[in-house]
Amino acid sequence: MKSLAGGVAAVLWATGLALGAAVAEPVLQGVNPLAGRAGTTYSVVIVGTGLAAMQRFSVEEAGVRVRLVKAGADRLVGEITLDPSVTPGEKRIRAVGPRGVTNAIAWHVVTEALVAEKPELVLAPGLVVNGSLAEPGEVDLYAVEAKAGEVLTFAVVAGGSGLDPVVTLLEPAADSWFSTKGWKRLAFNDEELFFPGLTTQARLTHVVQQAGRYRVQVSGFAGQGGAGASYFLRVRSGEGERRWRHPIARTDWNERSFVRQLGGDWLGTLHARGGARQSPLPPSQLSGTEAGEGVLVLPGILEGRLNRPAMAHTVRLHIERAMQLAIEIETPEATLPEFNPVVSVFDATGREVATNVHTKRNNNGLYMMKMIHAKTTFAIPAPGDYTVQVRDITTDHGRPEFFYRVLIRPQIPHVGRVEMPEDRLNLVAGKVRLVTLQLEREEDFRDPVMATMEGLPAGVTVVPGAENPLERPPLQNAGRIERYTPKTTQYFSFLLNVAEDAALSGMIEWPRVVVRPVKEQQLAAPILEKRFPMMVVKGLQ
């Protein structure tokens, strides 16, 4: 313990110098072929860095076996065997070796017929093609026979992070005076909609007007390509299932996302994250109308559809006493950037009391900047009648998919997002590693929170630590930012001390981090239990 304390002190003095030193960990970047079919065995090449001497693959999926055939500095050759019973969908694979465990990289299991790319390959519905764009600017071309009136969907899923795929449908350029062999663009899709959080995979649905042979072209945005730029192309008849363009969830708890679900026992979930043991009564329900009929009783959900441009729904809100409120907004169908809901609360004089539009000044010219939020907290200073209004931020957009659900409720103090950014931990014998857990306190949650790391390998001990706090200059005028962001963000700093003589890991260890609020001096139910891969490795150069 004495030596540990000395070690921690040294770490703190170094202010992250040793803690943040980059360790040349092995990294996976791309899998080729990207997709495999259940019930088959096939070879796979996985590219990356620091892969020399890797010893095995790790896949946590029933019915999947992966054998490492050959390891090189920048690629691994393996053999994947998929049982017939393996479920289709996205899978993750890691590699393990003396330098530790790699990141998990995505690959896929499909049920359709699967072929590898080749020149003039003729596609058909129900077929999946594995391909890659090995060089920058590479373009893969396929043929497809289609009947008049046929609806075809081409979906390209790329692996790794270096490829943003584009799919283009070409038709013979019969009307080109310049060339008898030309093709012209008929339809094109980079992604359905480019917006932060939305997928960048390509998906093109086209209604074929004339029977004949068409070409399908797969390329990378702005000529992307290179090692690891693999993809699979899926051809389907029809449009496929209807999907809303929702952002991909990056964390387990997305309280401030427009697409989290406010229905069900949402209030109970919030109470539980505050350590409560009993669920509250469900909220009242009211439909929004342009006529402004009805009174919303707290806690209450107002929901409706803004069917046409410039439509606004209003409802009365009677408040008995001054109180702290929260507005939460869900857009379960169309969402940002297509549907951008603005919710405002006005008092009897028409003065705006609260809105989900955060207005601030930037530091360059002090221009106003505005951002809408899925959650707003505010205080109602006096009892009385108020009006709640919901509309789209634009005046020119509105359609039935502009469906909203607005929950207005008294504030519920609770633990918000808790995040550990590390995907895996490769600990070096004789070194100390800092791991930071970020925790957000919502709606004035003031109770203690306990965080533990459990199941650590032998020779690894954990103690609380402290790191240099971040200092950011404030905006000149950030407006009422406290309404739109968690009131408090805290950091748990764990120091993982690895003994000099700690046994090196021969396989992945799976410790876990657990976070539990403390209510009335008692531990409440865990709000985070996360397992993560960890290995103890020899010092790396």
Added chain:
Amino acid sequence: MKGLWLLALATVVWNAEPVAVRLVPSEFRLYRAGAAQQFVFAAEYADGSTRDVTDAAQWAASSVAGTVSESGRMTARWAGAVEVTAKWGRWQASAQGQVETAGGDEQFRFRSAIGSILTKRGCNSPACHGGVKGRGGLKLSAASLFPLDDYEWIVQGGAYQVLSAQAKGERKPRIDRQNPEASLLLQKATGAVAHGGGKRFAVDSDEYRTILGWVRRGAPFGPAEDETSRVASLEVYPRILSLEKAQKHRLLVTAVMENGRREDVTAQALYLSSDKATAGISEAGVVNAAALGETSILVRAAGQAAAVIVGVIGEPVANYPAVPRQNFIDEFVFEKLRRLRMVPSALSHDAEFLRRVCLDLTGTLPPPGRVEEFVRSRDPKKRERVIDALIGSPEYVDYWTFRFQDLFRVAMFANGINAKWSQMYGEWIRESIVKNKPYDRMAWERLTAQGYDGPTRHFLPYDVIGSPEETMAEEVRVFFGRRLECAQCHNHPYETWSQDQFWGLAAFFGRMFKMGDTGNEYVVFDHPLDEAMGNGDVNGKIQVLHPRTKAELRPTLLDGKTVMATGRENPRKALADWMVQHPYFAEATVNRIWSEFFGRGLVEPVDDFRSTNPATHPELLTRLAEEFRRSGHDLRALMRTMVVSRTYQLSAEPSATNRADRVNYSHALPRPLLAEVLLDAITTVTGVEERFTTTVTAAGNVTQRTPAGMRAIQLREPDVFHSRFLDLYGRPNRLALPERTGKANLGQALHMLAGSIYNEKLGAPEGWLQQQLRGGATDASMLQTLYLTAFGRPPELAESQELLGALAARPDRNEAWKDLVWAILCSREFAENH
């Protein structure tokens, strides 16, 4: 003086007999005793020319309502009807008129009485007190456009400030009511005290007496300006004038009031010649042709300006040919050429036409096989057929997408600093071209764009919502072809655009906002007026302030109509509705498209329409705009109309009469190929494609490269795809409205000598040249193919003989051929569209 006129006439009316005469105006109305109307009596000749015979005519008035001078100026005396008759030789014409308030004094008005003197004497010209800040502390509006302001600066004194409505310094009146003769206004103008502008009039002049009398009467302003006194426009007769050397012609200037009343202001107007060496003009408005050429005469009066085009023509053309006409374009162009005594060049030969039309409609060289096929064809409709094949072809879509991506500024930095956004915006343009979306719809969508659609991205230059004034100025420049920027800080010194008009128009864009603050999520919207949406949290307000008066501005159209968009309407819709229906919109569009096919606009520069920059063919411009509107703003129909005309299809070979012509379309003007088109043409000839890179890492590794087969005209963003060649040859970065000069520069010359495009492609094994040489092709067949590909024509016999001889004389065939192809690529015939 009259004798000189007669002498001049005698030299031009020597052997020709007019076919008609015209008395202008043919009807008139005068509103007070003493009011005057100038007449112009013109003889019209069979060749389309006219002669001013006003001074040679005998004039008579039919009643005592007025008298008419020997120079054709009638002065009202009494109320009543009057007929004015002009006689010249056996020719006679009459004008019917009415004097309505004869015997009564019209109310004094500052603008017409004093302002007109300030205009006529050049005091309020842009170079003097009519400039941005005025001169010597005195600011006057150009041509007395804002008489109340002028009155204030003269009567109250003080120095004008550009960014404040407050006068600078002590306010000392420029007139002296106690001692009128001591008024600074008079003393400066007469040179009695030092005046930077020199002496403007004499003490014994009418101008002096008028101003002195006005000061003696207490210097009144007169009744407030109203529709009977505010001038809506200025008309000048004739708008186009063709004169022989030494010939003269009187101009007639009419102010049209807002209520439609017309007033002769010929005597009050200020006249300036753009090129006195070609044609001068007297104070009285008489044009004097001096030397062969074309120039314009600027006319200023009553707050307005107009221009007259004067062509000084050569000797009559004996047996002027009957030139066939394909459509109305030819009617207007050839009629003017006939008046200018220029004979249009012959029709282009088939190969010349084919290369030109392919490059203009598609940015693509015609394939050799198509050239041979077209030249062989005896189909009388083959030109129209090929035009129809080209319009709407994939190459057409690529080319016009490229041209509109230029104009609409598709660039990463211009569209939110995000290549995905410039792609969204570029795709919207491409789809519009594919579908031949009516251009008014395209403009409307761009002007009103809200949300996250493609055209909204153009409101995000450098990642921020552009300022209202910059956004508005660009939209006006793109869709109206007019430059209002000058009026941002001050009333436009050369035009009638006021600072109020500028800011009223800018206010349409004053509520625009972006939603989002992380750099990748901007949704464009118009902030409602009746909702704070958090403004109170930062003490913010949604308003556009007049920079000078600091008054809050309401969206106001150029015609003064204020648009009362409610708080939750998109105010830009009203602006777009108005803009796409305004005559300026169609005029500017047809002019811009015209310039793509003819090398210059009817108004040039194409985005600089103004009264002082007249169209070379105003009637043609009007007719094209009418046809464009009638077609539903159909760009393809417009282009077809242009390229089927004989005017477009004239040869680039000039004739003896039109060699000097650069503005009247008497022959095709060779134009440098646009950088992208030139590069694609080099790729076509060499058979070695160009691959453009995007990201280049520090280690020199290319991580992104355009797909194989992508042409330069298909590149979307100049700031994403690098190309030294394109930058050297004038590719704009599109961070401001693109201007491509096409001027040669030293960098181009060096690139020709040593650059990769002109040199490495010739030795590339996969290229056309090396393949031909390896395949054993003969020099003759290679030369034939090379000429057909590069020039769109076979080599002439003499060229063949000379070049084949030169090739044979060289010991190294490969080097000889590389030199030949290089020379062809560097030739003007290749690098120009002609």
